[in-house]
Amino acid sequence: MEVHRSLPQRALPMVGAWCFLDRFGPQTARMRVEPHPHIGLHTVPWPLVGEVRPLDGGPDAGGATATVVVGDFAGARSPATMHTPIVGAEIHVPAGSRVRLPLDPVREYALVGVAGVPEVHTAPDAATALPDQGLLYLGIHRDGVEVSAQRETTLFLIGGEPFESDIVMWWNFVGRSHDEIVAARDAWESEADDTGTPSARFGHVIGHACERVPAPPLPAVRLTPRRRTV
Template identity: 40%
Template sequence: MSTELLEGAPVALGGPRGMEVTRTLPSKHRRMVGAWCFLDAYGPHDVTEGPGMRVGPHPHIGLQTVTWLLQGEVLHRDSLGSLREIRPGQLNIMTAGSGISHSEETPAGHTAVLQGVQLWVALPEPARHLAPAFAHHPELPVVTDGGLTTTVLVGTLAGATSPATCHTPLVGAQIALAPGTDQSLPVRPEFEYAALVLDGAATVAGTPLKPGPLLYLGTGRSHLPLTADDATRILLLGGEPFDEEIVMWWNFVARSHEEVAAARAAWEAAATGGGEGEFGEVHGYAGPRIPAPPMPITKLVPRGRVRPA
């Protein structure tokens, strides 16, 4: 079976002076893996000096955010009134639905190193019009089998099911490989999969992989071969191919140019009018909200999960 290596692009999180992340979804040739439509990996960053993560209030529609940490802490605030610090081994999942705003920052009392991933899931019709929601899961199912220790973030894998709510057939998991592991993980042939090495190095389905690129694995697999000489952690993403075409611009996942323009206008109007607007208001963040960039000159059009060659 063929694989595809998706190289990451460096991005400053929250603006030009923000913390650097590596973005592998959407990529040049592939926009999605299942309903996963966005993947930023960051760290390990030394946050003993400087602000660490500082992402001011900003809006979302039509997606879920999924936050997973390997090291450090992140403080989440949102317009529902949620205030939650997340730590390694815990999961934050925020459903934007029809509209929400939130901020993320390194809390005042924090450890020295920050490392993690931020993911988005595109919501299907009609789930993308649901009321916004936030959930924090302090404990997730963990399955140990030989040299593999699997923590299930979303969906079902290795016989365990996450408590997190998802709206399409989906899976997300961290797989820790012990030194000398040579093992196969059962997976679902109808799902497409991708793997990202978080730390260490491994061979995934015959492809050597280190932190940085995302390895797209496609569909049709019943087992995923995994080998590692040293201790390694892998993020595995999968799901049924997402057949709806989407418009993904800035922090919005929509279905048309007009829908994106209306969401942008609502966010900007709330800023100038002093009201909460449809995205609500984030209270307690010591800094400005993030303004929306200008709309593109050309009209945004819905696109599928794969970019034409």
Template identity: 40%
Template structure:
């Protein structure tokens, strides 16, 4: 997925006092992505003061709401994209000649490294079904930021379950349920379903920080009531996350070791300084071989927006 907006940030909105790790409830913001899609997404990452959760540096929830997703070829650098549909199906094509359909419960993970381009189009949905899902980005550590690009699809992912909770693990591991997806830093990503009347805990790595996005229903997570929209941040130092729900819920759980490197994020590029971003933009606009060509679209593609008139600087953590 591509960004049509200039990067913006939101304030941390609520602090919950607790005896354990810090918990913060962070409001998402609505971002119109324009173009031929006309989709408005709910963006939870990055936030002001919290540019990353682990190496996760971007999190959008999208709802097609009757408008087909039609994302023409666009570039990426320095990151991995994780596409996770909740309902509906998406066709992915990229400059590494991948051409796949992805359904709920299946993972597309694309490593851009030095540079890749791709497109994403929703396929015709059954009557009454609206395409919904999440798009996430993972920042690549500097040592891996310029590796050769590649793409993976995983259609058989492990499931961890306990006492009314079922977690399909798409990145990293919960207990013995370990995803086969390639990652370059310690990470966790899971689609969690909570039955009505559940009250139990998910074991997690205490060296990780985590965040929970409710996409359906309502739950109390580590003592904080969470509904669809806000992102609950949970600081490192805990070995489990308590989840309770009277009505049932579905959530996206992400986590990872706090990411220590400074990042400059602009449009679809992740780099370390202003000049790196400028070079990537110029090469995309010039049709450089760096980003290849996505078959099936002719010369159609998304142009890069103008650069701001100021020097791009890293987003800094203020927690």
């Protein structure tokens, strides 16, 4: 299975509290991922292909239609639980239109291309084409951004209040320090056995016995926080 990772990037490790952004599929083969550990993060899976039936209509975002996956956008709020102010929304822009997406100036945002090649008007005299799977960082202090589309277009908006704390990311672990990552890896590996006994720290995945994804070796250097340069 091929996975395209938009975040983290060397110059942009996070957007708000979003620290990983992966896209995969569609595919015909069945995907099977064995139990593996996470610390310091919640996963937010969202089907871009297929159908999701919301209980209420999506908000009208200046002519576009949005499905709010997490957080709030354009007056609509997702029922999903979150522990930091973030937003994730799938946005559909009609063909031949130019729409304005409302933004919160205290948050930073990025747009990810899903289908179509829209132009994002980051300034009155500046427009950037956003290709499929491309990520465009919009920064902070914006109250909106305009998007024009020659054909029907789908985007994904992520954003949130800038995450000020240093974090260390390695494999599936997000921590505050090298030592926290080492402790999590040691806990996962020390609980590996062939009996199917539930992990004391990481729990048990129903339907799996002793299958698990082993942790890769740690690098021979001390892990350091990722800091943005944009």
